[in-house]
Amino acid sequence: MKTLFTTSALFIFFLLLMASCQTSQPTFSKRGEEYKSAREIAAAKRAAKKNNRGGGKYAGGVTGTSKDRTSRTRIPKRNLDADVATVIEAARSYTGVPYRWGGTTRVGMDCSGLLCTSFQSINVALPRTSEEQSRYGTDVKTKDLREGDLVFFGSSKRNITHVGMVTEVISQDDVRFIHASTSLGVIENNLYSDYYKKIFIKAVRPPVF
Template identity: 80%
Template sequence: MKSLFTTSALFIFMVVLLASCQSSQPVFSKRGEEYRSAREIAAEKRAARRSGTRTDRSIATNSKDRTSRTRSHRNLDKDVAAVIKAARSYTGVPYRWGGTTRIGMDCSGLLCTSFQSIDVTLPRTSEEQSKYGRDVKTKDLKEGDLVFFGSSKRNITHVGMVTEVISRDEVRFIHASTSLGVIENNLYAEHYQKIFVKAVRPPVF
């Protein structure tokens, strides 16, 4: 009886300890990629849901927007269109540090893999990718441009790629989110504006 009680107590202790570790463990990468606190992850989820819902509704109710967006995609450079198509093929793939496959992707890995579709090798980390090309002002953003996030210009920790320029306050970008996997969001959502650092146009475009 005493042995059974001891075993049960040990089991309960291990369950509590495991739950505690999982809830407090930060999302961290040795490369400095994708560090997020629990509060930042929650904010990212809220921004993604609001952004996605608003965009889906506007697309469904505004035929003029649909026409202009379709036209803009027809006019995309062939290489830009190919890279965007490749990136979107990973939509829904979960986040995985160091990942470059459908099992899991990290933010810079998504772009490395997508650019391979046009035989271009990107630097591996978001910080290195931020130096690959020339800086672009947000008002001049185009599909295929890379957008970078972090706590400062010297601490870039996240990257995405512009997929659609819809209006002055809606620019869609695809990225591998730590909390939601590969997803498209609006660059002008409050959460992303707070951490936005810069945009770069790759030399191949």
């Protein structure tokens, strides 16, 4: 009798175990659809995201609310230089890090510290302050801006107090740059938004690009 009870208990435990394993299996396709692995689904999502890029939201940026974009000239996407892409990727990895004067880590970043740390990813040592960085490279006109260029802000050319780096040139009036904002931390914004357009001073292309 004891043996029978033990056998029955084991059988019930085995059935429960099988049921829990089945219910925990991930579902990658709906009934009637062709089976796709997790890797295939992830690849499809990346492809869809790439095709739709440019129409979504940007971290901290100013997105257009009007559907009429006929007044904007969209700039064809170009293949980024490997070093430029590496520096931008490094800078974006700090998105959301709070502002901290003199900071160069994930605990806190200031604007020039963000660029110094990002350029270290390609073994380039940038000057430490935004004023010094404004002299590192050649001046660039706003119409010629491209990814990797440094953009500077302040009250005058003699009083540069803030710096960012261009991450994406979408159109003639939509140029994204990443920087360490004193209020929002590391974030991306549109250079041509009302606020930044008023305090923009100059742009510089680092000699390494």
